[in-house]
Amino acid sequence: MSCAEPLDPDLLESYLLGRLAPDQRDELEAHVFACPECAERLEGLEALRGALAAGPRRRPWVLGAGAAAALALGLGITLSWPPASPVDAPDPGPTAAPFDLASLGTFEPPAYEPRRLRGGGEAERRFAAGMEAYARGDWVAALTDLEQATRLDASSPAAPFFAGVCHLLAGDAEAGSAALAATVALGETPYLEDALYFQAKAQLLRRDGAAARTALARLEAIDGERAPEVRALLERLASAGID
Numbered sequence: 001m002s003c004a005e006p007l008d009p010d011l012l013e014s015y016l017l018g019r020l021a022p023d024q025r026d027e028l029e030a031h032v033f034a035c036p037e038c039a040e041r042l043e044g045l046e047a048l049r050g051a052l053a054a055g056p057r058r059r060p061w062v063l064g065a066g067a068a069a070a071l072a073l074g075l076g077i078t079l080s081w082p083p084a085s086p087v088d089a090p091d092p093g094p095t096a097a098p099f100d101l102a103s104l105g106t107f108e109p110p111a112y113e114p115r116r117l118r119g120g121g122e123a124e125r126r127f128a129a130g131m132e133a134y135a136r137g138d139w140v141a142a143l144t145d146l147e148q149a150t151r152l153d154a155s156s157p158a159a160p161f162f163a164g165v166c167h168l169l170a171g172d173a174e175a176g177s178a179a180l181a182a183t184v185a186l187g188e189t190p191y192l193e194d195a196l197y198f199q200a201k202a203q204l205l206r207r208d209g210a211a212a213r214t215a216l217a218r219l220e221a222i223d224g225e226r227a228p229e230v231r232a233l234l235e236r237l238a239s240a241g242i243d
């Protein structure tokens with residue numbers, strides 16, 4: 001996966017110097033967590049600066065991303081959500097390549113913060129194991145546990161939601177869309193808005209503009225936290241002639 005919008009070196013530098021505002025810092029950490037390419041650039045810059053001369057290697061973005069509202073779901077983890085990210089698509093200039101729907105499909109994975117288990121059944125244990133792998137950025141390992149958790153407890157919206165996100169991160173938009181549909185099918189849950197959002201992203205990655213519009217239209221009706229980005233995406237689709 002190569003980065004659609006590489007982070008500006010000055011921004012990375014400011015981050016290393018601790019000069020970013022909390023919102024900017026969270027957004028950068030969410031990006032770097034999801035983007036091996038930018039993570040590598042950040043680490044290179046860090047090494048160059050000799051910032052790691054003292055103390056063990058630190059990867060703040062692994063657990064530090066998005067300290068937004070935490071949703072305690074009683075599942076043994078606390079989820080925290082990054083602030084709505086800006087539309088990631090590059091602005092096509094006069095010399096830009098032809099518009100590619102998939103360029104609107106980039107996204108920042110939702111942040112999470114694994115927490116010590118307080119008990120629970122096998123489904124909860126598998127979910128927690130999956131989220132630990134997710135925390136490490138090991139989408140493939142996370143999928144095994146999250147899919148098992150889904151089979152054990154089909155009433156939980158969280159496991160298929162994160163399984164869907166992992167499929168997208170692993171490059172399988174088809175499977176991602178199917179897993180996210182299971183969360184959407186559960187109706188009014190804390191995951192509905194985000195499941196629809198990532199479903200729209202999945203459809204964009206599949207270059208299915210009509211299906212993306214359907215998910216985005218539902219999101220627009222919900223008018224939640226992602227509303228500004230949803231409106232921007234709908235405008236982009238409309239200007240690309242997808243109605």
Ligand SMILES: [Zn+2]
Nearest residue numbers: 003006035038
């Ligand atoms: Zn990147």
